[in-house]
Amino acid sequence: MAGVTVRLPDGSTKEFEPGTSALQFAQSIGPRLAKAAVAATFDGEPVDLSRTLPDGAEVTVVTATTPLGREILRHSTAHVLAQAVLRLWPGAHFAIGPVIEDGFYYDFELPGGVHFTDDDLDRIATEMRAIMAEDQPFVRHEHSIAEGLELFGDQPFKREIIEAVGAGQDEVDVAAEGAGEHGVSTYWNSPAFTDLCRGPHVPSTGALGHFALMRVAGAYWRGDEKRQQLQRVYGTAWETDEAVAEHLHRLAEAEKRDHRKLGVELDLFSFPHELGGGLAVWHPKGGIVRKLMEDYSRERHAAGGYEFVVTPHLANANLFETSGHLGFYKDGMYPPMEMDNGTYYPKPMNCPIHCLIYASRQRSYRELPLRLFELGTVYRYERAGTLHGLMRIRGFTQDDSHIYCTEDQLQEEIGSLLDFVMSVLTAFGFTEFTANLSTKDPDKYVGSDEIWDKATDALRLALDHSGLPYETKEGDAAFYGPKIDIDVRDAIGRTWQLSTIQCDFNHPERFGLEYVGADNARHRPIMLHRALFGSIERFFAILVEHYAGALPAWLSPEQVRVLGVRNDHQGYAEEVAAGLRGRGVRVSVDPADEPLNARIRRAKLEKLPYILVVGDDDVAAGTVGVNRRGGERPERGVPLVDFTAALQREIDERIVPEPVADA
RNA sequence: GCCGGUGUAGCUCAGUUGGCAGAGCAGACGAUUUGUAAUCGUCAGGUCGUGGGUUCAAUUCCCACCGCCGGCUCCA
Structure with missing residues (x-):
C-alpha cells in the first residue's frame, strides 16, 4: 500500500505509513517537538494530534508557545x-x-x-x-x-x-x-x-x-x-x-498607568461624590493640560480653514425631533426640562445646532466647504454600569466640527480630513493608526439606499487613497450615515478608537439646508461630522495612560523645578526660575527646607520633565545641574542659556518622548 | 440597567468573633542647610459611604440606597 506524503513548513517532503498520526509525525521530527506539541495544522487547518496525516497536505506542528x-x-x-x-x-x-x-x-x-x-x-x-x-x-x-x-x-x-x-x-x-x-x-x-x-x-x-x-x-x-x-x-x-x-x-503594569489612579496621584482631576456619578472636575494641573490641548486644537483648526462657533448647552426638544436623535437615543439623553414655552433637553450632540447656524441665512456655493468648529460640551445619560473614569462620563466636550460641502467637494474634503486628523494626533505622540469603515445598520437607519451607497463609496475611496490599513464593519454606522473611525496604538500596545469622520446626507435634508449654486438653483449640501480627540476628557485619559503620566514637556503641568542645594542658593534659584518663567516656561522653586534628595524624589514622583539643581558652582558660573526625566544620570554645569534654548526648542517644536512600556 | 466585588484620615491600607478607631505617607509647626529618588521631632487629622433596623451598646450583624472597581449590555 502506498504511503502518504506530506510537506513540511521548510518545503521538504516526507513519506509516512498510512494512518500515521500528527503526533507520530511530530515524533519523527524530534522527541522535543513532540513533547511541546499541542496540536497540528493540515494545510493551515488546526487539527488534533490524533488525526491521521492526509496525503499531500502541508503539515505543521503547533507548540504551546505560539499564538x-x-x-x-x-x-x-x-x-x-x-x-x-x-x-x-x-x-x-x-x-x-x-x-x-x-x-x-x-x-x-x-x-x-x-x-x-x-x-x-x-x-x-x-x-x-x-x-x-x-x-x-x-x-x-x-x-x-x-x-x-x-x-x-x-x-x-x-x-x-x-x-x-x-x-x-x-x-x-x-x-x-x-x-x-x-x-x-x-x-x-x-x-x-x-x-x-x-x-x-x-x-x-x-x-x-x-x-x-x-x-x-x-x-x-x-x-x-x-x-x-x-x-x-x-x-x-x-x-x-x-x-x-x-x-x-x-x-x-497596565494598572499602574490607569488614568484614574494617576489622576489622583498627579492631582489632575476628580469625581466628587457630591457632584454626582460620571461628572468630573478638572484640578489646576489637569486644567492646564486641557487648556494646552484645546489651544493647540484651535490653532490647528484655524490654520485648517475652520470657523469658530459657540452654541448653548440646552436646546428645544423640537430640534432633536427634527434631527431624529430623540427617536433613536431618547434613553441616552438627560431627562427633559419643562419650561414655560416648551420642553428642553441638555444637548447630547452639537450637530443640530450647527445646522441652525448654517440655516440662519441663505448660503452660496462660494462659501462651501463651510467648516464650523466648536469645543462643544454635551451631556449624555450613560447607564450607571458603563461609567469609567474620564473614558466614559456623562458630561464631556467634543472637538466637534460639521463641514457642509457640495457633492463635488466631498471626496477631496474627506481625503484632506484624514491627513488633518493624523497630523494633529501625531503632535501628541501617536504614530500608529488603523481605521474602520462602518456601514449601514439595516435595522437602524434613515435615508435612501442610494444615498448611503454614495456616502459609503466616498469614504472607502478616501481610505484607499490614504493607504491607512482598515477593516469594514458592516452595520456599525450611526443612523444618519456611514463613518470612518480611526484607532491609535498606545505605548503598551492597546488600541483606542479616537477620531471619527461621518458622512451625513440626512441632517441637511431634515433641516432643509440649501445653497445657491453657480447655476442659480437651490441645492442640498452634504454634511460631514468629525471629531479628532472625540471627547477631550477621553483623549486626555488616553494620553495619560499612553505616557504613564509623564506627559511631553509641552503638555506637562509643570515643566521645570529649580532646587537650591542650600538656602543661600535660593536667590539664584529664583533668578533661574524667573528667567524661564519670562519665556513662558511653567517653573517653580522648591526651597532647601528639606534635604535635596527628598526634593528630587518628590519632583520625580510628580513626573516633571526637568529638575534643575543649583549650588555654589552654578552660582559662580551661571550654570545649572540638569536632571532630565528618563535620563541616565544628571548633567552638571550646563550653562543656563544652553538649557533654556534647548528647553524652548523642545516646547516650541512639541517634541514628544519615546513613551516607555514600563510605567 | 444586570451580575460579582468593594467603601475606615487627603493617599495606601490595618483593625474591631458587637464594648472609647490604628499605621505609613501626605499636611501644620519646630529643629536640621543638605550636589541628584525619602533628615529628625511634635501636633493635628475620622459621625468608619448614606439612611433605616436589631441591641444596654453597631464601624462590626440585618435591610435599603449611593459611589467606586471588574464584567455584560449600550456608546449619536
Missing part, C-alpha cells in the same frame, strides 16, 4: 473549567466557552439560579487541577444534528446552538462551538463530560495546568440584554507558570 498553540491551550482549559463547574454544581447548564485575548471564559446557568461569587474561583480552580491530574483524554466525535440534540438533551444552551444551525442562523458564531451545516463535533473527556466543540484540543487534560481564574461576571446569553443573564468565569492560560506570572505582571 495558535496558546489558543488551543486556552480552549482546552475552558473545557476543563466547564467540567469542573458541572462537577461542583450538578445540574448546571453550560453555554459557550470561547478563547478571548490572553484568555478564555465559559458561561453557565447554575441550578436554582445560584450566582458565582469570588470565593467560588478557588474551589473551581482546585477541581480543575484535579481533572488535569486525572489526565483525561480529549476524544473527538462527529455526530448528526439529531444525534447532537439527543446527546445534549438536558443542556438547553447546547441544543439552541445546534438548532441555530438548522435554522441557518449565526453560522459563524456557532461554527466555533462545533456545530456546522453537516453535523456537530464533540469532545469526550470522561463518561461524565462531553462538550460541543469544533476543536482542536490538546491530547489530554494532563497537558494543561498553567492557568489562573480571574473573575466572575454576569453576561447575557447570546449577548442579548433581553435574554437571561448567565454566570461567566474568566480565566487565562499559558504554556508555563512563568508565562502566567508574566501576564499577571503585565496587567499590574
Whole structure:
C-alpha cells in the first residue's frame, strides 16, 4: 500500500505509513517537538494530534508557545473549567466557552439560579487541577444534528446552538462551538463530560495546568440584554507558570498607568461624590493640560480653514425631533426640562445646532466647504454600569466640527480630513493608526439606499487613497450615515478608537439646508461630522495612560523645578526660575527646607520633565545641574542659556518622548 | 440597567468573633542647610459611604440606597 506524503513548513517532503498520526509525525521530527506539541495544522487547518496525516497536505506542528498553540491551550482549559463547574454544581447548564485575548471564559446557568461569587474561583480552580491530574483524554466525535440534540438533551444552551444551525442562523458564531451545516463535533473527556466543540484540543487534560481564574461576571446569553443573564468565569492560560506570572505582571503594569489612579496621584482631576456619578472636575494641573490641548486644537483648526462657533448647552426638544436623535437615543439623553414655552433637553450632540447656524441665512456655493468648529460640551445619560473614569462620563466636550460641502467637494474634503486628523494626533505622540469603515445598520437607519451607497463609496475611496490599513464593519454606522473611525496604538500596545469622520446626507435634508449654486438653483449640501480627540476628557485619559503620566514637556503641568542645594542658593534659584518663567516656561522653586534628595524624589514622583539643581558652582558660573526625566544620570554645569534654548526648542517644536512600556 | 466585588484620615491600607478607631505617607509647626529618588521631632487629622433596623451598646450583624472597581449590555 502506498504511503502518504506530506510537506513540511521548510518545503521538504516526507513519506509516512498510512494512518500515521500528527503526533507520530511530530515524533519523527524530534522527541522535543513532540513533547511541546499541542496540536497540528493540515494545510493551515488546526487539527488534533490524533488525526491521521492526509496525503499531500502541508503539515505543521503547533507548540504551546505560539499564538495558535496558546489558543488551543486556552480552549482546552475552558473545557476543563466547564467540567469542573458541572462537577461542583450538578445540574448546571453550560453555554459557550470561547478563547478571548490572553484568555478564555465559559458561561453557565447554575441550578436554582445560584450566582458565582469570588470565593467560588478557588474551589473551581482546585477541581480543575484535579481533572488535569486525572489526565483525561480529549476524544473527538462527529455526530448528526439529531444525534447532537439527543446527546445534549438536558443542556438547553447546547441544543439552541445546534438548532441555530438548522435554522441557518449565526453560522459563524456557532461554527466555533462545533456545530456546522453537516453535523456537530464533540469532545469526550470522561463518561461524565462531553462538550460541543469544533476543536482542536490538546491530547489530554494532563497537558494543561498553567492557568489562573480571574473573575466572575454576569453576561447575557447570546449577548442579548433581553435574554437571561448567565454566570461567566474568566480565566487565562499559558504554556508555563512563568508565562502566567508574566501576564499577571503585565496587567499590574497596565494598572499602574490607569488614568484614574494617576489622576489622583498627579492631582489632575476628580469625581466628587457630591457632584454626582460620571461628572468630573478638572484640578489646576489637569486644567492646564486641557487648556494646552484645546489651544493647540484651535490653532490647528484655524490654520485648517475652520470657523469658530459657540452654541448653548440646552436646546428645544423640537430640534432633536427634527434631527431624529430623540427617536433613536431618547434613553441616552438627560431627562427633559419643562419650561414655560416648551420642553428642553441638555444637548447630547452639537450637530443640530450647527445646522441652525448654517440655516440662519441663505448660503452660496462660494462659501462651501463651510467648516464650523466648536469645543462643544454635551451631556449624555450613560447607564450607571458603563461609567469609567474620564473614558466614559456623562458630561464631556467634543472637538466637534460639521463641514457642509457640495457633492463635488466631498471626496477631496474627506481625503484632506484624514491627513488633518493624523497630523494633529501625531503632535501628541501617536504614530500608529488603523481605521474602520462602518456601514449601514439595516435595522437602524434613515435615508435612501442610494444615498448611503454614495456616502459609503466616498469614504472607502478616501481610505484607499490614504493607504491607512482598515477593516469594514458592516452595520456599525450611526443612523444618519456611514463613518470612518480611526484607532491609535498606545505605548503598551492597546488600541483606542479616537477620531471619527461621518458622512451625513440626512441632517441637511431634515433641516432643509440649501445653497445657491453657480447655476442659480437651490441645492442640498452634504454634511460631514468629525471629531479628532472625540471627547477631550477621553483623549486626555488616553494620553495619560499612553505616557504613564509623564506627559511631553509641552503638555506637562509643570515643566521645570529649580532646587537650591542650600538656602543661600535660593536667590539664584529664583533668578533661574524667573528667567524661564519670562519665556513662558511653567517653573517653580522648591526651597532647601528639606534635604535635596527628598526634593528630587518628590519632583520625580510628580513626573516633571526637568529638575534643575543649583549650588555654589552654578552660582559662580551661571550654570545649572540638569536632571532630565528618563535620563541616565544628571548633567552638571550646563550653562543656563544652553538649557533654556534647548528647553524652548523642545516646547516650541512639541517634541514628544519615546513613551516607555514600563510605567 | 444586570451580575460579582468593594467603601475606615487627603493617599495606601490595618483593625474591631458587637464594648472609647490604628499605621505609613501626605499636611501644620519646630529643629536640621543638605550636589541628584525619602533628615529628625511634635501636633493635628475620622459621625468608619448614606439612611433605616436589631441591641444596654453597631464601624462590626440585618435591610435599603449611593459611589467606586471588574464584567455584560449600550456608546449619536
